[in-house]
Amino acid sequence: MASSVDTTGKLCLDWRVPGHVERSGPSGVRTVPFNRPSLVGDEIDNILEAIRRGQLSGDGHFTRECNRIVCRLTGTKAALLTHSCTAALEMAAILADLEAGDEVIMPSFTFVSTANAVVLRGAVPVFVDIDPETLNIDPAAAAAAVSPRTRAIFAVHYAGFPADMDALAEVAQAHDLLLVEDAAQALGSRYKGRLAGSLGDLAAFSFHETKNIISGEGGALTVNRPDLVPRAEIIREKGTNRSLFLRGQVDKYTWVDVGSSFLPGELITAFLHAQLSRAEEITARRLGMFDRYMDAFADLEASGRLRRPRWSPDCEGNGHMFYLLLRDIDDRDAFIGHLRKQGTIAPFHYVPLHSSPAGVRFARASGDLSVTDDISARLVRLPLFFGLGGEIDHVIQQARQYLEQAS
Numbered sequence: 001m002a003s004s005v006d007t008t009g010k011l012c013l014d015w016r017v018p019g020h021v022e023r024s025g026p027s028g029v030r031t032v033p034f035n036r037p038s039l040v041g042d043e044i045d046n047i048l049e050a051i052r053r054g055q056l057s058g059d060g061h062f063t064r065e066c067n068r069i070v071c072r073l074t075g076t077k078a079a080l081l082t083h084s085c086t087a088a089l090e091m092a093a094i095l096a097d098l099e100a101g102d103e104v105i106m107p108s109f110t111f112v113s114t115a116n117a118v119v120l121r122g123a124v125p126v127f128v129d130i131d132p133e134t135l136n137i138d139p140a141a142a143a144a145a146v147s148p149r150t151r152a153i154f155a156v157h158y159a160g161f162p163a164d165m166d167a168l169a170e171v172a173q174a175h176d177l178l179l180v181e182d183a184a185q186a187l188g189s190r191y192k193g194r195l196a197g198s199l200g201d202l203a204a205f206s207f208h209e210t211k212n213i214i215s216g217e218g219g220a221l222t223v224n225r226p227d228l229v230p231r232a233e234i235i236r237e238k239g240t241n242r243s244l245f246l247r248g249q250v251d252k253y254t255w256v257d258v259g260s261s262f263l264p265g266e267l268i269t270a271f272l273h274a275q276l277s278r279a280e281e282i283t284a285r286r287l288g289m290f291d292r293y294m295d296a297f298a299d300l301e302a303s304g305r306l307r308r309p310r311w312s313p314d315c316e317g318n319g320h321m322f323y324l325l326l327r328d329i330d331d332r333d334a335f336i337g338h339l340r341k342q343g344t345i346a347p348f349h350y351v352p353l354h355s356s357p358a359g360v361r362f363a364r365a366s367g368d369l370s371v372t373d374d375i376s377a378r379l380v381r382l383p384l385f386f387g388l389g390g391e392i393d394h395v396i397q398q399a400r401q402y403l404e405q406a407s
């Protein structure tokens with residue numbers, strides 16, 4: 001594997017297994033994928049090390065080391081690795097003590113896992129609209145959605161830019177609600193100088209292969225309320241107090257609460273450790289690409305052709321995603337079709353949950369969701385991964401070709 005022979009200590013530009021063939025687009029042109037999982041070079045050595053250490057189940061050497069790094073990258077004192085962000089959100093929903101009929105306020109403009117975690121507890125997601133500038137949950141809409149059944153707010157940090165957490169914390173405090181960050185996309189991002197993960201009571205992160213730091217599937221829950229840490233450990237370990245046992249604090253472990261198997265094995269955390277160890281470099285590289293895209297489309301925003309990402313001056317992003325907002329759904333779909341013909345994959349985001357079949361069945365909307373409907377019809381994401389290299393120029397050129405012709 002090309003990456004494992006990199007002895008320079010530098011990030012590898014790309015991941016090529018010998019014999020790997022990049023897919024071609026319909027006209028035979030080389031495809032620029034939306035995401036290509038990239039390696040830093042130490043993953044395989046770490047996996048061999050995990051095997052040498054003789055523990056492949058969870059909570060061994062690499063898990064402990066990863067937890068330590070996640071604490072540092074999130075400004076928190078307690079991080080628990082999980083097998084996905086979905087799992088971390090499900091743990092948060094259990095920690096929120098949700099009961100049937102309880103309500104959790106969240107944006108409709110999010111991934112299904114934010115809502116599913118709540119529905120699995122028998123509770124009801126209550127969808128509110130997003131801010132048209134930041135695309136994050138609108139705190140005023142969240143405040144207006146509070147009912148006697150509300151137990152929590154799940155705030156998503158869209159595209160890696162944190163939601164307005166101070167305004168949401170005010171709502172949460174006024175009504176005694178748990179404030180959870182869905183920080184799947186936001187590792188390393190900041191709000192008023194504070195790191196994502198340290199902004200609410202709990203936060204869920206993703207290490208899915210499309211995220212900045214990857215292990216194929218993977219995630220973490222960070223816990224800011226010390227009183228919730230012991231129960232979080234138990235929930236993650238199938239409802240047992242095995243974590244106490246592993247630390248020698250009890251001489252046998254037993255079933256003490258509800259829980260499930262939310263922890264990853266050591267092969268995954270060994271891989272993840274290699275990536276987490278280079279998190280700052282990976283983020284810096286992604287931010288460079290984000291800036292490159294911002295510059296490349298500045299004139300088209302100035303002329304009113306499109307809109308680039310916007311964020312509050314309180315926030316610092318992590319280069320997770322670059323998106324464009326086009327005029328309407330026809331313009332957006334034609335743009336996606338144009339890029340596909342040239343071999344570039346640029347997906348939209350998201351089908352709003354309030355209009356999905358499960359959203360209609362399990363959730364309810366509060367107030368007007370017109371910003372969500374409008375944004376989801378116009379948004380398109382461009383390829384952004386740390387091995388993108390010179391292909392970014394190709395993507396920009398293809399994008400501008402469409403945008404200038406169809407202006």
Ligand SMILES: Cc1ncc(COP(=O)(O)O)c(C=O)c1O
Pocket residue numbers: 084085086087110111113114156182184185205206207208217218219
């Ligand atoms: C906002 C948000 N929440 C949750 C998830 C789920 O993450 P995972 O695939 O690690 O379960 C994602 C994944 O894309 C996401 O974007």
